[in-house]
């Protein structure tokens with residue numbers, strides 16, 4: 481079992497479908513990658529962040545009004561490191577909502593500047609946790625990003641893993 485060095489903790493029990501970020505996610509206010517997003521307001525932002533467990537998303541996403549939606553099945557069965565990295569990714573989107581930014585749905589997913597920013601922060605965090613480029617590739621590959629899109633995203637993010645397939 482892969483063990484990452486982080487002060488953050490994820491509690492995978494869901495008590496209510498609508499809850500607060502800090503009910504399930506602890507210590508993220510001490511993670512440097514998160515502090516770089518929100519600065520002095522980090523603890524407050526996380527305390528006020530609303531979470532909803534819903535099948536309205538296959539993994540996680542942030543709504544236009546800045547709520548974090550999480551698929552409950554993914555949350556309870558997904559790889560813990562993947563879920564940790566997803567949270568970092570989604571917190572970048574929370575910051576983008578605060579900045580009034582939103583993606584143009586006509587632009588393909590891996591070309592959206594807001595996604596590239598979120599993936600960039602996440603990959604930096606993965607590297608600082610000493611994950612290999614192959615493990616990062618494995619993380620990046622999903623229902624949303626595969627095949628040519630996956631290779632394109634790796635090029636954008638300056639990753640050079642061995643593609644096994």
Ligand SMILES: [Zn+2]
Pocket residue numbers: 569573594595598
């Ligand atoms: Zn995203």
